[in-house]
Amino acid sequence: MxxxxxxxxPSILGKFGxxxxxxxxxxxxxxxxxxxxxxxxxxxxxxxxxxxxGDKFSKRHFLNVAHTKKFMQTVLVASYCRRxxxxxxxxxxxxxxxxxxxxxxxSKENTFDDxxxxxxxxxxxxxxxxxxxxxxxxxxxxxxxxxxxxxxxxGEDEFNASKLGRGGWAVPGxxxxxxxxxxxxxYILVIETAAMCDRLIEEKFAQANNALLVAxxxxxxxxxxxxxxxxxNEKKLPVYVFTDGDPYGWxxxxxxxxxxxxxxxxxxxxxxPDAKFxxxxxxxxxxYELQKVTEKLKDMDxxxxxxxxxxxxxxxxxxxxxxxxxxxxxxxxEQQALxxxxxxxxxxxxxxxxxxxxxxxx
Amino acid sequence: MxxxxxxxxPSILGKFGxxxxxxxxxxxxxxxxxxxxxxxxxxxxxxxxxxxxGDKFSKRHFLNVAHTKKFMQTVLVASYCRRxxxxxxxxxxxxxxxxxxxxxxxSKENTFDDxxxxxxxxxxxxxxxxxxxxxxxxxxxxxxxxxxxxxxxxGEDEFNASKLGRGGWAVPGxxxxxxxxxxxxxYILVIETAAMCDRLIEEKFAQANNALLVAxxxxxxxxxxxxxxxxxNEKKLPVYVFTDGDPYGWxxxxxxxxxxxxxxxxxxxxxxPDAKFxxxxxxxxxxYELQKVTEKLKDMDxxxxxxxxxxxxxxxxxxxxxxxxxxxxxxxxEQQALxxxxxxxxxxxxxxxxxxxxxxxx
Numbered sequence: 164m165x166x167x168x169x170x171x172x173p174s175i176l177g178k179f180g181x182x183x184x185x186x187x188x189x190x191x192x193x194x195x196x197x198x199x200x201x202x203x204x205x206x207x208x209x210x211x212x213x214x215x216x217g218d219k220f221s222k223r224h225f226l227n228v229a230h231t232k233k234f235m236q237t238v239l240v241a242s243y244c245r246r247x248x249x250x251x252x253x254x255x256x257x258x259x260x261x262x263x264x265x266x267x268x269x270s271k272e273n274t275f276d277d278x279x280x281x282x283x284x285x286x287x288x289x290x291x292x293x294x295x296x297x298x299x300x301x302x303x304x305x306x307x308x309x310x311x312x313x314x315x316x317x318g319e320d321e322f323n324a325s326k327l328g329r330g331g332w333a334v335p336g337x338x339x340x341x342x343x344x345x346x347x348x349x350y351i352l353v354i355e356t357a358a359m360c361d362r363l364i365e366e367k368f369a370q371a372n373n374a375l376l377v378a379x380x381x382x383x384x385x386x387x388x389x390x391x392x393x394x395x396n397e398k399k400l401p402v403y404v405f406t407d408g409d410p411y412g413w414x415x416x417x418x419x420x421x422x423x424x425x426x427x428x429x430x431x432x433x434x435x436p437d438a439k440f441x442x443x444x445x446x447x448x449x450x451y452e453l454q455k456v457t458e459k460l461k462d463m464d465x466x467x468x469x470x471x472x473x474x475x476x477x478x479x480x481x482x483x484x485x486x487x488x489x490x491x492x493x494x495x496x497e498q499q500a501l502x503x504x505x506x507x508x509x510x511x512x513x514x515x516x517x518x519x520x521x522x523x524x525x
Numbered sequence: 526m527x528x529x530x531x532x533x534x535p536s537i538l539g540k541f542g543x544x545x546x547x548x549x550x551x552x553x554x555x556x557x558x559x560x561x562x563x564x565x566x567x568x569x570x571x572x573x574x575x576x577x578x579g580d581k582f583s584k585r586h587f588l589n590v591a592h593t594k595k596f597m598q599t600v601l602v603a604s605y606c607r608r609x610x611x612x613x614x615x616x617x618x619x620x621x622x623x624x625x626x627x628x629x630x631x632s633k634e635n636t637f638d639d640x641x642x643x644x645x646x647x648x649x650x651x652x653x654x655x656x657x658x659x660x661x662x663x664x665x666x667x668x669x670x671x672x673x674x675x676x677x678x679x680g681e682d683e684f685n686a687s688k689l690g691r692g693g694w695a696v697p698g699x700x701x702x703x704x705x706x707x708x709x710x711x712y713i714l715v716i717e718t719a720a721m722c723d724r725l726i727e728e729k730f731a732q733a734n735n736a737l738l739v740a741x742x743x744x745x746x747x748x749x750x751x752x753x754x755x756x757x758n759e760k761k762l763p764v765y766v767f768t769d770g771d772p773y774g775w776x777x778x779x780x781x782x783x784x785x786x787x788x789x790x791x792x793x794x795x796x797x798p799d800a801k802f803x804x805x806x807x808x809x810x811x812x813y814e815l816q817k818v819t820e821k822l823k824d825m826d827x828x829x830x831x832x833x834x835x836x837x838x839x840x841x842x843x844x845x846x847x848x849x850x851x852x853x854x855x856x857x858x859e860q861q862a863l864x865x866x867x868x869x870x871x872x873x874x875x876x877x878x879x880x881x882x883x884x885x886x887x
Contacts (some may be wrong), residue, residue: 253727255720258864261818265865273817305719306668306742308695317690328679328703333670333695335723341690357667358617361697365615380668455635456623502620503627 172298176245179292183238192226195237197291198428205427207475212436214422214476216290232272233284239263239274240284247300253337255302256285290428295339296385302336303385308357309334310364311375316342324375329364331378336386338393346398349373351391352441352514355381355406355415359498359509366510372518375400383419388433391419395435402435403518408443409460409495410467413477413485416440421476439523441514443496445488451513456503457494465490481524534660538607541654545600554588557599559653560790567789569837574798576784576838578652594634595646601625601636602646609662615699617664618647652790657701658747664698665747670719671696672726673737678704686737691726693740698748700755708760711735713753714803714876717768717777718742721860721871728872734880737762745781750795753781757797764797765880770805771822771857772829775839775847778802783838801885803876805858807850813875818865819856827852843886 186193198204199219208215225234243263247254254262260281263274275281289296296303310331314323317335321344324332352374354360360378363369369376375394379387395402404419406412417423420438422430448454460468471477472486489495501509517523548555560566561581570577587596605625609616616624622643625636637643651658658665672693676685679697683706686694714736716722722740725731731738737756741749757764766781768774779785782800784792810816822830833839834848851857863871879885 252868253723254864254868255723255861257720257859257861258724258868261859261862262864262868264818266817302720302723305723315690317692320688320690322684322689326682327684327689327694328677328682329697330679330695332689333692335691336719357698358619358664361615361617361664361667362620455628456626497619497623499617499619500623502616502624506614506616506620506624 170294170298172248172294173245175292175294176241176248179241180238180245192224193234194225195223195234195287195291196220197223197287200286200290200425200428202424205424207421209475211431212421212476213430213434214424214427215430216428235267236275236280236284237287240281241288244288244299244301248298251300253300253302255304255336256282256296259285259301286428295389295429295432297337297339297389300337305334305336305386306381306384307334307377307379307387308332308360309375309377309390310360311369312347312373313343313375314345316344325369329361331360331364331376334377334386334390336384338386338390341390343394343398346375346394346400347373348375348400350401350403350518351375351377351394353377353379353383353387353391353402353404353419353438354498355379355412356498359405362502362506363510363514366507368510368514371510372515379415379419382415385433388419391438392433392435395437402438403441403523404438405441405498405514406443407495407497408445408447409489409497410464410471410486412443412498413440413482414467414471417471417474417476439525441517441523443498443500444524445485445492445496447513448492448494448496451501451504453496453500453503456500457492457496460489460493460495464495479525485524532656532660534610534656535607537654537656538603538610541603542600542607554586555596556587557585557596557649557653558582559585559649562648562652562787562790564786567786569783571837573793574783574838575792575796576786576789577792578790597629598637598642598646599649602643603650606650606661606663610660613662615662615664617666617698618644618658621647621663648790655790657751657791657794659699659701659751662699667696667698667748668743668746669696669739669741669749670694670722671737671739671752672722673731674709674735675705675737676707678706687731691723693722693726693738696739696748696752698746700748700752703752703755705756705760708737708756708762709735710737710762712763712765712880713737713739713756715739715741715745715749715753715764715766715781715800716860717774718860721767724864724868725872725876728869730872730876733872734877741777741781744777747795750781753800754795754797757799764800765803765885766800767803767860767876768805769857769859770807770809771851771859772826772833772848774805774860775802775844776829776833779833779836779838801887803879803885805860805862806886807847807854807858809875810854810856810858813863813866815858815862815865818862819854819858822851822855822857826857841887847886 204217204219260278308331312325404416422434566579566581622640670693766778784796
């Protein structure tokens with residue numbers, strides 16, 4: 164998949180403003196064209212293997228009373244982001260909300276009454292101008308860390324993420340400006356839980372297998388997704404995802420691989436369609452005799468399985484079999500359950516065997 | 526407050542086993558004495574200024590049918606931890622659960638049916654033997670990071686937490702074995718949100734003020750609490766806590782300072798009774814003209830304020846005034862709201878002024 168070269172964001176934002184200005188000069192009602200992000204405009208692109216936005220869009224008119232406030236908000240956010248980028252500053256999306264919140268002069272109307280108003284405006288701008296939030300210098304909440312033999316450069320600092328004790332490097336919300344100076348790894352292993360990542364760090368799995376370990380600590384945040392995407396594309400590293408064997412873990416995998424429905428407009432730049440799923444699977448239960456350490460499915464788990472079975476990208480033989488088996492057995496299996504064999508088992512047998520024999524789900 | 530020198534954990538666990546063995550040899554019913562951890566045995570120690578356990582305890586008898594299973598579980602966990610410590614391995618508490626889960630030979634009884642059974646057993650052992658979970662080589666879930674001019678040593682790795690780009694060092698669940706080689710800082714600033722910590726990193730606050738920044742990302746996890754405790758005690762660094770101005774932020778502070786009720790037996794080794802609260806306060810709203818960027822209190826917020834007002838350690842004039850003011854104004858104020866002044870404001874004015882003028886809450 165082609166990676167977009169980094170864009171001249173200030174000039175894109177500048178052009179956005181100029182177009183509005185020209186409309187006003189021509190005495191037209193200024194308007195902004197914004198792609199729809201609702202489910203009706205989201206589809207699974209079988210070609211690129213990611214979730215994408217369709218071509219439906221809406222127009223936001225300044226002189227339509229129902230649109231005026233949102234129009235003002237859009238211009239306000241765009242202008243703030245331009246300033247951020249020009250001043251080389253970053254802001255959290257909550258900071259942006261507070262920074263822009265004020266009473267409009269000569270009225271009792273607030274620019275924003277709630278962050279629930281400013282967040283979708285940011286997504287509007289991302290979609291309309293095809294600029295990542297991170298390129299607008301807006302940072303998402305961060306979580307997760309990376310461990311392994313990679314020399315990273317961030318600002319003036321250079322450091323090797325395998326030389327930071329058992330801690331690893333805390334991945335910031337924005338990784339656009341990070342350089343990968345030297346990567347000595349054969350693949351990236353993305354791990355759902357910190358506990359499992361820490362197990363692998365203790366077992367020196369990264370060293371023994373030339374692996375980069377990335378702990379996403381639940382659903383992968385944007386910083387982690389973008390880091391994986393960039394490492395995969397720029398360093399040609401395969402991505403294997405290791406989660407709990409349950410619908411939540413499988414959905415974490417699915418988001419890393421083909422993106423998510425509510426961020427469909429980002430899939431091409433956050434997703435890794437080539438990613439492979441290494442475990443846990445329902446087959447593992449039998450293959451590794453883990454029957455004693457499964458957990459019973461709750462009703463909500465079953466409901467969630469039935470939901471994700473219907474997703475286009477899970478509609479292949481392998482995954483459908485897994486889901487059916489899960490419902491039939493009525494159990495889920497966690498990564499940590501492998502500790503029942505021994506603490507070392509996951510690092511010395513489970514993962515290396517699967518990778519050597521290419522036992523993956525698509 | 527005195528810090529306990531690191532203990533000879535294997536021999537404490539060994540002695541625990543030997544005592545049981547001797548009881549059996551004397552044909553007594555083996556029993557274990559375990560301090561009660563319920564609210565009835567928790568009090569605020571006005572002397573040490575931390576939440577402590579009282580001296581009530583219960584006895585667990587092997588030959589009491591109601592106790593037998595728990596007795597077996599206690600011995601099982603203690604024995605597993607001894608192996609961990611002797612082999613210099615760590616395990617997550619979920620791994621421990623899975624590692625020990627099996628059907629007892631000659632019966633249909635499982636050792637554990639749920640992690641909710643093994644977790645309290647771990648706390649029993651911590652309390653009964655006065656050993657930190659971390660010293661038993663059990664790791665808690667991790668979250669949070671540290672940034673600033675400190676050279677840390679973990680295993681063979683040495684690194685400076687101010688030379689890791691904007692990321693900072695991801696703090697592991699266990700920090701017992703970490704050495705502080707070189708600390709060039711005047712105080713520790715503990716910050717509730719990652720977004721605010723990242724703001725301060727971007728503003729080069731740590732460099733300009735000789736500060737160590739610790740992001741706890743919500744309620745501080747054990748690794749972070751222990752790190753702060755050790756830095757405070759070993760390096761004599763003052764601790765300032767910076768949270769949202771609401772009952773949840775204030776409770777985060779309170780846990781860092783005097784511990785929590787459900788982990789009362791750990792307060793002396795995780796708490797920092799000398800910690801001070803730097804903000805956000807209700808006074809800030811007026812002092813910095815933030816009226817426009819407050820958020821309305823919800824009913825549950827009010828309820829929570831009324832609850833924490835009753836806690837012994839909040840029963841001082843300053844805090845009672847804050848809480849009453851909060852209820853009267855009916856608003857809360859977030860750290861990020863300071864962005865309304867300017868992005869730089871928090872780093873260039875708010876925090877330095879408060880520290881210079883020692884404007885703290887106790």
